[in-house]
Amino acid sequence: MDGYRALHDGWTLTSAGMARLPATVPGAVHTDLLAAGAIPDPYLGTNEDLVGWIGRADWAYELGFDWTDGGTDRVDLVCAGLDTVARIAVNGVEIARTANMHRSYRFGVHSLLRPGRNSLLIRFSSPYRYAEELRTRLGDRPSAYPEPYNFIRKMACNFGWDWGPRLVTAGIWQPIGLHGWRTARLDRVRPLVTVDGADGHVELHIGLERAAEAPVTITATVAGQRTSVRVPAERRVETLRLTVPGVERWWPRGHGHQRRYDLDVTLTDAAGAVLDRWQRRIGFRSVRLDTAPDAAGTPFTVVVNGHPISARGFNWIPDDCFPHRVDRARYAERLRQAAESGANFLRVWGGGRYESEDFYDLADELGLLVQQDFLFACAAYPEEEPIAGEVAAEAREQVVRLASHPSLVLWTGNNENIWGHADWGWSGALNGHTWGAGYYFDMLPRIVAELDPTRPYWPGSPYSGRPDRHPNDPAHGSMHIWDVWNTHDYTHYASYRPRFVAEFGFQGPAAYATLREAVGEPLADPDSPALAHRQKAVEGQQKLLRGLAGHLPVSKRFDDWHWATQLNQARAMRFGVEHLRSLHPLCTGALVWQLNDCWPVISWSAVDGAGRRKPLWYALRRAFAERLLTVQPSADGLDLVAVNDTGAEWRTQVAVARIGFAGDPLAKALLDLVVPQRDAVRVPLPPEVTTPDDPTAEVLTIAEGGNRSCHFFAEDVALALPEPRFEVRTAAAPDGLDVTVTAGTLLRDLALFPDRLDPASTVDDMLITLLPGESSTFRVRTETLLDESALAAPPVLRCVNDLGTRP
Numbered sequence: 001m002d003g004y005r006a007l008h009d010g011w012t013l014t015s016a017g018m019a020r021l022p023a024t025v026p027g028a029v030h031t032d033l034l035a036a037g038a039i040p041d042p043y044l045g046t047n048e049d050l051v052g053w054i055g056r057a058d059w060a061y062e063l064g065f066d067w068t069d070g071g072t073d074r075v076d077l078v079c080a081g082l083d084t085v086a087r088i089a090v091n092g093v094e095i096a097r098t099a100n101m102h103r104s105y106r107f108g109v110h111s112l113l114r115p116g117r118n119s120l121l122i123r124f125s126s127p128y129r130y131a132e133e134l135r136t137r138l139g140d141r142p143s144a145y146p147e148p149y150n151f152i153r154k155m156a157c158n159f160g161w162d163w164g165p166r167l168v169t170a171g172i173w174q175p176i177g178l179h180g181w182r183t184a185r186l187d188r189v190r191p192l193v194t195v196d197g198a199d200g201h202v203e204l205h206i207g208l209e210r211a212a213e214a215p216v217t218i219t220a221t222v223a224g225q226r227t228s229v230r231v232p233a234e235r236r237v238e239t240l241r242l243t244v245p246g247v248e249r250w251w252p253r254g255h256g257h258q259r260r261y262d263l264d265v266t267l268t269d270a271a272g273a274v275l276d277r278w279q280r281r282i283g284f285r286s287v288r289l290d291t292a293p294d295a296a297g298t299p300f301t302v303v304v305n306g307h308p309i310s311a312r313g314f315n316w317i318p319d320d321c322f323p324h325r326v327d328r329a330r331y332a333e334r335l336r337q338a339a340e341s342g343a344n345f346l347r348v349w350g351g352g353r354y355e356s357e358d359f360y361d362l363a364d365e366l367g368l369l370v371q372q373d374f375l376f377a378c379a380a381y382p383e384e385e386p387i388a389g390e391v392a393a394e395a396r397e398q399v400v401r402l403a404s405h406p407s408l409v410l411w412t413g414n415n416e417n418i419w420g421h422a423d424w425g426w427s428g429a430l431n432g433h434t435w436g437a438g439y440y441f442d443m444l445p446r447i448v449a450e451l452d453p454t455r456p457y458w459p460g461s462p463y464s465g466r467p468d469r470h471p472n473d474p475a476h477g478s479m480h481i482w483d484v485w486n487t488h489d490y491t492h493y494a495s496y497r498p499r500f501v502a503e504f505g506f507q508g509p510a511a512y513a514t515l516r517e518a519v520g521e522p523l524a525d526p527d528s529p530a531l532a533h534r535q536k537a538v539e540g541q542q543k544l545l546r547g548l549a550g551h552l553p554v555s556k557r558f559d560d561w562h563w564a565t566q567l568n569q570a571r572a573m574r575f576g577v578e579h580l581r582s583l584h585p586l587c588t589g590a591l592v593w594q595l596n597d598c599w600p601v602i603s604w605s606a607v608d609g610a611g612r613r614k615p616l617w618y619a620l621r622r623a624f625a626e627r628l629l630t631v632q633p634s635a636d637g638l639d640l641v642a643v644n645d646t647g648a649e650w651r652t653q654v655a656v657a658r659i660g661f662a663g664d665p666l667a668k669a670l671l672d673l674v675v676p677q678r679d680a681v682r683v684p685l686p687p688e689v690t691t692p693d694d695p696t697a698e699v700l701t702i703a704e705g706g707n708r709s710c711h712f713f714a715e716d717v718a719l720a721l722p723e724p725r726f727e728v729r730t731a732a733a734p735d736g737l738d739v740t741v742t743a744g745t746l747l748r749d750l751a752l753f754p755d756r757l758d759p760a761s762t763v764d765d766m767l768i769t770l771l772p773g774e775s776s777t778f779r780v781r782t783e784t785l786l787d788e789s790a791l792a793a794p795p796v797l798r799c800v801n802d803l804g805t806r807p
Ligand code: BMA
Pocket: 161, 162, 163, 351, 377, 378, 415, 416, 503, 593
């Protein structure tokens, strides 16, 4: 054979005392056992508890395959990812042992192969055994969860997290195949892409592996530019440079187009025959992190093409506990959901994985900026061997692998480990052991500076920039806000004046249909065992209820609990995002914890484990709008803050009014606003509209360019919301149904949940407040005929008025 041949078909899986099963590659033991009917679906019911043994067992993947010698100089076995503690044998001969999920491997196997039938055996031993042995040898270290994830280079959340089940996998999780080649191949291509004025530059650092001492030629092309270098027989590294005059830049979304160029590297022999080829789509943009101290402290501003970016978006976790199931279509849907919410920034959290080519290619395409954590989360990590060597190898590989992606703008050393060390009692518990400082402050920045000096590095998320400062200092660098949710009401967000919030979040349950599918029985009690099983956060259920207190009626009746807690999540985060954006330009980052889920769960996500958007998503679409009007408290009343994150001046007229719940106008004013591009202005609202006669029965409306938002003078529990009256009309639409609600009374935060009737349905908007006489149309996409009377009443159609007012 010549070239690459995938070895994905025909694998089997065995374990001691177990019959042989067919295995899917790429895949995982859990999904093979599931496909064979040997275990129940770990995402359903409380089945997670039944499959804990899998992570304690050893597993063997075996493949018989035919091979003929194609006369190549070399044949390599190429493993893009092995999870995790593996011994690999070809025709009975062990060729390697590996113990790092985050690396790829290539082994020369030519001399072991024989014409005809061959065998490949990959034995995975229990990740627990490996990690626990290492823990015993190196000495225990503190961690946020009682699991040994800091003693093995494997996706940490695999061991369970406060939103994820404990499903400790093993398997060939990425493609595997044979690569036959001759003379030489491109072992490593490291593109450094920069831009200087109108010129784009590509510097290609190429490493060759050679099978024969023969001269070869490397040719690189981009945007019609071409360069070629003849590499003499003994040379193994080469640098090529290309300049693209008049280059079109790649911009983050909201700032311009995402122009990309094909970059092509070809290796040929003396006769001109192609030996190897490497292709990527690159984008020309500059990036730096502005942390130059100013009067308010230390900013943390991502600057792309010289433009400071107002980052808003999400933290990203693995979209499935079994990452091989996340195909390109699923990544595309999830990243589109992020983009359509108005986000321009994602942070790939350090307890997951270095994200895939598909993830980064889609982020490049959509103009989503990405911060990638190195994979350390919520624990002290040993700096001894074999971990240190693995970390170095993994970091070197991943920095090079992701270098071609314009979306990647920032590397960070870890998630919360510097904070943990400072605040969570770790230093006392370390007994002099290492904890990872050598990685975050020395090894990783050196690797990034050496291999990809085009990108900034920051030691941690959060980090304040100096060891003598508290790592989570709001005035310096990036911070995480977690007192809101854990101990404080969400209004506490208003007390922060941070520079960049890389995490803040508030929980809410998954969509009804998602929980119903996962639990397998009607949902009647928020604390039923199957639902409680889906709450992994410490005292999560209590925190949900405590979070409602003072805002919305507290109920333990499932339907009211579900609506109220979902709504409260949306309210909390909208409050937080609007506050942070109102601080422009002081605060340049608002990253919500978290965009997505890995299974059906009650969590901080905006999109649940089945891909359904929670009310939070719709609320964020308003709070993330490029042009935002938000009402914020001031020293002596209320201000209107207009945030304009577009490249054009925003000149508009805003109609503000104070209106009684019956629709009676009480006061009004017109404000002329001029907001420069990428700026914000704050104007005091006239006292006649901000001073209610009866704070429990009046609303302040803000209308601008067809959009209208409502500001209430009291919390819902104190409002005299009327018993809701409305009319509902439905009309067939091409892909479903239009549901028009006409308000007879004020209706606060009207929402339609068609998933109650058809799990496959979706709705275009929710959380709409109507004044008496106003109407709004919900576009429902569905292929089924929905019951019209069900569509017009709880639990499908809801508003705040119906919480607590119904018997
Ligand atoms: C932070 C994150 C995650 C966690 C989240 C919610 O600690 O970095 O580790 O899931 O908060 O508690």
